Amino acid sequence: MxxxxxxxxxxxxxxFSEEQLQQVDAIIERYQGKPGSLIPVLAEVQGILGYLPHExxxxxxxxxxxxxxxxxxxxxxxxxxxxxxxxxxxxxxCLGTACYVRGGKKNLDRLVQDLGIEAGDTTPDRRFSLExxxxxxxxxxxxxxxVDEDTHKQVKERKVREILQRYE
Amino acid sequence: xxxxxxxxxxxxxxxxxxxxxxxxxxxxxxxCTGTGCRGAGASEVFDAFKKALxxxxxxxxxxxxxxxxxxRGPITIVEPLGIFYQGVTPADVPQIxxxxxxxxxxxxxxxxxxxxxGQTIPTEKAIPxxxxxxxxxxxxxxxxxxxxxxxxxxxxxxxxxxxxxxxMSPEEVIEEIKRSGLRGRGGGGFPAGRKWESCRxxxxxxxxxxxxxxxxxxxxxxxxxxxxxxxxxxxxxxxIGAYAIGSSEGYVYVRNEYPLAVENVGIAIEQATKMGxxxxxxxxxxxxxxxxxxxxxxxxxxxxxxxxxxxxEGYVAEPRAKHIHMTESGLWExxxxxxxxxxxxxxxxxxxxxxxxxxxxxxxxSKGTKxxxxxxxxxxxxxxxxxxxxxxxxxxxxxxxxxxxxxRFKAVQxxxxxxxxxxxxLLDLPVDFDELTKAGSMMGSGGMIVMDESTCMxxxxxxxxxxxxxxxxxxxxxxxxxxxxxxxxxxxxxKGKGKEGDIEFxxxxxxxxxxxxxxxxxxxxxxPVLSTIRYFRDExxxxxxxxxxxxxxxxxxxxxxxxxxACIACGKCRKGCxxxxxxxEKKVPHKIVQAKCIKCGTCREVCPSDAVKVA
Ligand SMILES: Cc1cc2nc3c(=O)[nH]c(=O)nc-3n(C[C@H](O)[C@H](O)[C@H](O)COP(=O)(O)O)c2cc1C
Ligand code: FES
Numbered sequence: 001m002x003x004x005x006x007x008x009x010x011x012x013x014x015x016f017s018e019e020q021l022q023q024v025d026a027i028i029e030r031y032q033g034k035p036g037s038l039i040p041v042l043a044e045v046q047g048i049l050g051y052l053p054h055e056x057x058x059x060x061x062x063x064x065x066x067x068x069x070x071x072x073x074x075x076x077x078x079x080x081x082x083x084x085x086x087x088x089x090x091x092x093x094c095l096g097t098a099c100y101v102r103g104g105k106k107n108l109d110r111l112v113q114d115l116g117i118e119a120g121d122t123t124p125d126r127r128f129s130l131e132x133x134x135x136x137x138x139x140x141x142x143x144x145x146x147v148d149e150d151t152h153k154q155v156k157e158r159k160v161r162e163i164l165q166r167y168e
Numbered sequence: 169x170x171x172x173x174x175x176x177x178x179x180x181x182x183x184x185x186x187x188x189x190x191x192x193x194x195x196x197x198x199x200c201t202g203t204g205c206r207g208a209g210a211s212e213v214f215d216a217f218k219k220a221l222x223x224x225x226x227x228x229x230x231x232x233x234x235x236x237x238x239x240r241g242p243i244t245i246v247e248p249l250g251i252f253y254q255g256v257t258p259a260d261v262p263q264i265x266x267x268x269x270x271x272x273x274x275x276x277x278x279x280x281x282x283x284x285x286g287q288t289i290p291t292e293k294a295i296p297x298x299x300x301x302x303x304x305x306x307x308x309x310x311x312x313x314x315x316x317x318x319x320x321x322x323x324x325x326x327x328x329x330x331x332x333x334x335x336m337s338p339e340e341v342i343e344e345i346k347r348s349g350l351r352g353r354g355g356g357g358f359p360a361g362r363k364w365e366s367c368r369x370x371x372x373x374x375x376x377x378x379x380x381x382x383x384x385x386x387x388x389x390x391x392x393x394x395x396x397x398x399x400x401x402x403x404x405x406x407x408i409g410a411y412a413i414g415s416s417e418g419y420v421y422v423r424n425e426y427p428l429a430v431e432n433v434g435i436a437i438e439q440a441t442k443m444g445x446x447x448x449x450x451x452x453x454x455x456x457x458x459x460x461x462x463x464x465x466x467x468x469x470x471x472x473x474x475x476x477x478x479x480x481e482g483y484v485a486e487p488r489a490k491h492i493h494m495t496e497s498g499l500w501e502x503x504x505x506x507x508x509x510x511x512x513x514x515x516x517x518x519x520x521x522x523x524x525x526x527x528x529x530x531x532x533x534s535k536g537t538k539x540x541x542x543x544x545x546x547x548x549x550x551x552x553x554x555x556x557x558x559x560x561x562x563x564x565x566x567x568x569x570x571x572x573x574x575x576r577f578k579a580v581q582x583x584x585x586x587x588x589x590x591x592x593x594l595l596d597l598p599v600d601f602d603e604l605t606k607a608g609s610m611m612g613s614g615g616m617i618v619m620d621e622s623t624c625m626x627x628x629x630x631x632x633x634x635x636x637x638x639x640x641x642x643x644x645x646x647x648x649x650x651x652x653x654x655x656x657x658x659x660x661x662x663k664g665k666g667k668e669g670d671i672e673f674x675x676x677x678x679x680x681x682x683x684x685x686x687x688x689x690x691x692x693x694x695x696p697v698l699s700t701i702r703y704f705r706d707e708x709x710x711x712x713x714x715x716x717x718x719x720x721x722x723x724x725x726x727x728x729x730x731x732x733x734a735c736i737a738c739g740k741c742r743k744g745c746x747x748x749x750x751x752x753e754k755k756v757p758h759k760i761v762q763a764k765c766i767k768c769g770t771c772r773e774v775c776p777s778d779a780v781k782v783a
Contacts, residue, residue, distance in 0.1 A: 078465025
């Protein structure tokens, strides 16, 4: 058990700092023994690490005394959780109904072509992660693309490239 | 200091109101910083106002959440005259302060112009988008800074709670809600009073109330706007419900994608707790109630009642069979009452104004008002609140201002992924729970997506089926495979690979999926397909037999050509084409090389002379 713990941390230390891992442990500790804590723990940990690789899931499973399979099941069920590292910038293409009928899908197709990745993936240089979302609550501005915190409204397909140039 | 009695609450209210009165009819600026207006640049306008006004300005500056008229954002209202400005930019800020706020002069260029008459309209009240609405629940957003409980108090907030706690028994509250005819706004339209009653009667010391702000419908955002813009009205509704049911613990389930809603409801809970409106012995009544926020992980099915409770418990959100009602055994196997955000927000209105008054609004079977998100191919996009029973025609043309670009109306989709498309021939349908269901659609949570002649109905059905196949949790074979098969068939049809018998096949799996699935996701999954087949069968047939997409959407079935007579050889399409598929030079009509064309439609979009044809 103890040995296992050490190797797990070693593995983790390649990607994350000591301090980040301490924060993770603190989160787990705070929720230990509380019913229904798995999802909030995962959300907070993802907030710190950016993503939830297997090693991290295992650490959470141990800390909360749950089978790893249960943690894995929850991580892969909800679209909010991700097991791969994110790009420096996140592009979110709204495919809510209003954006769809006003051309959101075309914008997505353009991005998929230009970036050479599918929705849900990250470019090899980790510059962009591409995601789709469903209705941002800005349907009046449809179709909408959000890059990081910036909302780009009424985006025409031919403007997509221009927008990306602003993010390095 | 927590308030210890209703009197103390009233004293506080009086104090707030007197302070406001003493300051006189204050000059003020109201800026909407809801999600829609933020997307249009309201944050920059906010900063510009803050900077221009400085710290100790005599002008009251208030930032509110969504007013509903998102199409025209950022929206600014100058009080006390109520001058309504739209599309405001930071550059307009000095002029607004110098002219309108200080001198009461109206700036023409920022006013709303009625597209029908060409006239400018200076006040919100007179704009047709607003005049036909009845904003019982949503209207207060415009007056409230959601982070200030004082604003809510000044508008009579928590009066209904006092009335319920001190002047009504729990049974009387339930009776009042039953008599009001309030039906759940989250989709199913179940009578709220009856649900409360069965939860009250269920055995168990610990009972829960939950607010469903998962808002999974991909074209609706009213729950978000209520939660962001007026969270105290939801809390007050939940408090009254909890008192009636006999619950002392509640949850607010908000999706993670709604950070501002999470933040504002969090602030509201904190303030209400400080004032003693949440916690132990509320206002000295002996009633205890506390609330916890639970953030959803983004899964459509998590909005379904039993799945939502599984999610709060920390499991994957899979629905379960409901042989036993949630009101008997729900969260942690205890009696649980779940209602939608909008349902909760209606409660204080009913308690304060009375069931009879409330029931006088609406239709026989659907009482009160409903908030819709009116979006898609419509001039006035936004959130609207109308009495139940208003016709689609009034909504689309009088409030929505009709279809942009002179295009023809084709259909309106209601009810989200569980709903259906309603054609032009049913425009006079009065919108309420039962009429929409009869037409093969649903009220759902209130999404209303308008489609015009350039929307392909097979593509729309495919869009929803794509959504549903992704979001099916996979527990029932009928739903998991049924949605996938329907998607595959629709996909083939849109790609020119449809064959004779596909329509009948879709009808058959649609029926099977609906019959054999556990929850309403599968139960209503076929609606988008069946309703489009019912009203737009000819479009399906055109795709299948003639390999043609009449709306010009399905790329495999269309070609773009340039009409040499109409082409003015300006070169715009040539420059715009992402694949360099267009040839031509100055004064020579341009041509599209079909082998290179990816049918993105850029040429048609940029062409100033309408020379690009789709067939
Ligand atoms: C697949 C599915 C998704 C749902 N999503 C939501 C939702 O996002 N918000 C909501 O309030 N109700 C949703 N519902 C309806 C809920 O199951 C439940 O009926 C509702 O929250 C009860 O509240 P009400 O009676 O006040 O409407 C969904 C139902 C299904 C089957
Ligand atoms: S559909 Fe894209 S913001 Fe609503």
